Amino acid sequence: MARILVVEDDPNIRELLQYNLEKEGFEVRTAEDGQKGLEEIETKWPDLVILDLMIPYRDGLEICRIMRSKRELAHIPVIILTAKGEEIDRVLGLEMGADDYVTKPFSTREIIARVKALFRRVQTIEKTDEEVLIRGRLTINIENYEVTLGEKKVDLTHKEFQLLYLLASRPGKVFTRDFLLEHIWGYEYLGDSRTVDVHIRHLRQKLEDDLIETIRGVGYKFIE
Amino acid sequence: MARILVVEDDPNIRELLQYNLEKEGFEVRTAEDGQKGLEEIETKWPDLVILDLMIPYRDGLEICRIMRSKRELAHIPVIILTAKGEEIDRVLGLEMGADDYVTKPFSTREIIARVKALFRRVQTIEKTDEEVLIRGRLTINIENYEVTLGEKKVDLTHKEFQLLYLLASRPGKVFTRDFLLEHIWGYEYLGDSRTVDVHIRHLRQKLEDDLIETIRGVGYKFIE
DNA sequence: ACATAAACTTAACAATTCGATAACTGGATA
DNA sequence: TATCCAGTTATCGAATTGTTAAGTTTATGT
Incomplete structure (x- = not known):
């Protein structure tokens, strides 16, 4: 110990x-x-x-x-x-x-x-000090801010990237909207939690639909 | 809240x-x-x-x-x-x-x-302290919001999950309907206590019948 | 500093799922 | 046997999320 x-x-x-x-x-x-x-x-x-x-x-x-x-x-x-x-x-x-x-x-x-x-x-x-996160066909390169799905490079905005990175850093873990808002948008953020939904939507469009799962009444998680 | x-x-x-x-x-x-x-x-x-x-x-x-x-x-x-x-x-x-x-x-x-x-x-x-509750063949993962029975993954709704988690957190302890309503539904909730029965019913259907025992005139308990 | 584009937020509406309730049934208890 | 309590089921309404689009802010290049 x-x-x-x-x-x-x-x-x-x-x-x-x-x-x-x-x-x-x-x-x-x-x-x-x-x-x-x-x-x-x-x-x-x-x-x-x-x-x-x-x-x-x-x-x-x-x-x-x-x-x-x-x-x-x-x-x-x-x-x-x-x-x-x-x-x-x-x-x-x-x-x-x-x-x-x-x-x-x-x-x-x-x-x-x-x-x-x-x-x-x-x-x-x-553990996460490696600059590259690999999750199945998805690759997230933190250093040069690049995401690829299979062979294709995917263009993400800043918020989308942060959101994806946070979710993918712990596949399976459920993140509540509040948690995501606090960690990506900051403690003091007083906005609509629906904002998260919209960004999730964009991620699903740019990547694949079933990479991010909705846990109704709780939040979202990256599939394992 | x-x-x-x-x-x-x-x-x-x-x-x-x-x-x-x-x-x-x-x-x-x-x-x-x-x-x-x-x-x-x-x-x-x-x-x-x-x-x-x-x-x-x-x-x-x-x-x-x-x-x-x-x-x-x-x-x-x-x-x-x-x-x-x-x-x-x-x-x-x-x-x-x-x-x-x-x-x-x-x-x-x-x-x-x-x-x-x-x-x-x-x-x-x-919350990240004790993430997994293991009760016999039943596994409750709070972080991932997942429940498995044996090898099978079981899909639970939010209320069902909360109910199961509370009951399973103290196997053997009898929880009255009022306690469950106040704890999960909130102090302010004024509703039919039959509501609890229905959710218990759903849990029993999705899991196994004899995991949750009825104590007549009192409430429910998770078997030890 | 300005114009322009990109990104982000918000709002509105649609789709879906979930949960509460009522009403009925069955079984235990006194 | 009468009464009370729990089990069960279907249905309706509410709550949650999905989706789109418009409005607002921020960033970028000239």
Whole structure:
């Protein structure tokens, strides 16, 4: 199972995290300050690091920066813990390469969910890092934005391409209209969800009718 | 739409929350003390609970702890309301498994934003957690919205799928018609309870007769 | 900066599927 | 045996999606 390092000076939170993460089946190590944490990271290469921002000796951001500068540590995902007031450093943290933030106080469920989500993201990114998606007769080339069906090249618009790519990235999975709107159109989009239908229609016309299946009352899915 | 339970003894805040959440399209129920709140939670399984910390009979943390210890309630997100002076033991609160905290006085916009954020978080993170339910020869894939019996794929409608999923999520547990109506059809639904029978009938036809058992005078259960 | 084309959104209407209800039947229970 | 509860079926209306076209925005090249 995945190995997680928790770098946190407050023993209560440290134990709370350790207890709950181990209950989820992760292997957990802890360090109580930045110096020890960094040593652990450099010698043990954990699979994920949870870093409190305010810790003695070396703070979270510094550790993050050091990790990102070393080739063998650069890929390790990092979750930063911040107290409620410290949210100013968010931008700085992003620059330092943290992958997620959790503001204290947090629920254990939340942090576990985020750990899992992060692992999932890393896994799927590593998997889908290939620029070409092949699904039967369909080929989706992300790099040069090209789609071919059999031998024929298919011209898609930007939205159509995004929609197809998202659906085809997980064949079989049902995507609700809301989910599609949120991910392609953005969180703040306040529009008709019928818009999705129209784009689906266009995709079906340009490709084949039965590539995208309608799940009535739920959404759409790319056939497996 | 999602069903929210507000447990709060102050009638002003209770109504304020109810009014504003309903305006946002949520279905809202209220309880004025911990005992009634807990009953409502256990019998109705709301989709989210807003809990005042200081309420008569059973306080918020106790309810939270009870919820987390019961399998069918453990996943329900909880927002805790605290008065400004109340210094909650943070770690205790975290262990109890609340998902978010709001300090009184709060603005309605804030609480609505948090409710929505929490739903979004839970949806995107938790739903991908347990995607497949296996019950003997029956397989229920939530992500793909697919049901197979043995090797055969079974086409279910939305309502049928929801019904089967709920029943199969706790084999052996008897669900009353009222519970099923409130949980799947919504708090507001005022209809014939024969409706449930018809959908059960359809499920039995599409699957096997003896998967869903009738408990005369009570309701239905999925066989263990 | 402008004209033009392309892409996107919205609206309206058609087609289809689904679900609620009523009414009747059958069986269990007291 | 009477009564109550669940099973069953067909039908109608409602909800969802498909489809087309017109209107609006955005992008592109000159």
